[in-house]
Amino acid sequence: MISDRRETMVRERLHIAASVGRGLLVAGLLGLLAVQSAAGSEPAGRVLASVGDFHAEQEAGEARPLARRSPVFATDTLVTGADAYGQVRFSDGALFEFPAESRFRVEAYAFDPAAPEEGEALLHLLKGAMRTVTGAIGKENREHYRVSTPVATIGLRGTHWGIRLCENGGCRDPDGNPLADGLYGGVIDGAVLVRTQAGELLCSPGMFFYVAGPQSPPRLLPGPPGVVFSGGGSATGAGTRELGLHGAPLGTLLPELQWRGPGVEGGYRAGDQLDSRGLPQGGGGGQIDSGGDYFTLTAMESEAKAVSPR
Structure with missing residues (x-):
């Protein structure tokens, strides 16, 4: 009798554990699908x-x-x-x-x-x-x-x-x-x-x-x-x-600024720190990342050609 009760309790606990496990699995899959959906959507x-x-x-x-x-x-x-x-x-x-x-x-x-x-x-x-x-x-x-x-x-x-x-x-x-x-x-x-x-x-x-x-x-x-x-x-x-x-003073345009990877390139120092404007502190050029590639940054003009990857 006691053995039957223990067996019933074990089965109930196993059933609960399985249900919880399935719930966690479903939640995890839904979360993964949501992340994949966001990642797969076209960026704005x-x-x-x-x-x-x-x-x-x-x-x-x-x-x-x-x-x-x-x-x-x-x-x-x-x-x-x-x-x-x-x-x-x-x-x-x-x-x-x-x-x-x-x-x-x-x-x-x-x-x-x-x-x-x-x-x-x-x-x-x-x-x-x-x-x-x-x-x-x-x-x-x-x-x-x-x-x-x-x-x-x-x-x-x-x-x-x-x-x-x-x-x-x-x-x-x-x-x-x-x-x-x-x-x-x-x-x-x-x-x-x-x-x-x-x-x-x-x-x-x-x-x-x-x-x-x-x-x-x-x-x-x-x-x-x-x-x-x-x-x-x-x-x-x-x-x-x-x-x-x-x-830049209102109504004027900046000359082109360049960022490159490690090393000195075109008079611009790699590793310069940028200020909150996105400009190198003290003027000149600066490095945004060390990926070895570069892009150019000009003044934000009305034709929206300020930045163009190279």
Whole structure:
């Protein structure tokens, strides 16, 4: 009798263990399939430059580091840490760069080179700043290109612009004075349409704007706020003047910069450290990785030809 009970208990425990094992196996297979599905999907773009802690967060909460040539997918949230910098080229040719302490979500993205007019790019700046040169979607299908923020939505009418979200008193002007929280932006080429629940504002080249909140109308600023294109994207504009992308004075272009693998090449020192702008500290050239190959980095121009692999 006791033997029968023991045998029954053993069988029940074995059955439970088998059920748990099958559940774990199924969960593992589902997780593997999800990873394979994400990896097998067509990337929305690829990383061109990565300095410091630049990574992507997926919907499931998993994070993966981003290095040069790493794929970027729709639904990724791109994150830069302190003193970090990232630059991404999307498949339609659009170029985005993110200074330190930024969060940028790719909500939806689709592009077919054979039908650029059917492309879609729905993007969201959650924190920090971004600068961009528009690609084919923004030129061919403006109605389906949108960059939203917690404060305002940016509709595209141009090709070269940038924005910064200031929060919790974290931004200062070039004189060191605190700037009001809100969204600051500027246009280098083309135009952008800034919309809130209270109104909209069309900004042309050389104009800067400010939005206090979603219930406030956008308004033009009398001059550069010092935090949109300043010194590579720091929220502190103290001691700097408004700069163009990659630190060039607004309205000017940088000469071509080259990075190579180990050794000295063309007067550029391998192993130079890059600052938060993605530029070598102290000027000159610098090395992004030691893979032995190289690419060139020019100013972010309106034709989105800033970076071209060689």
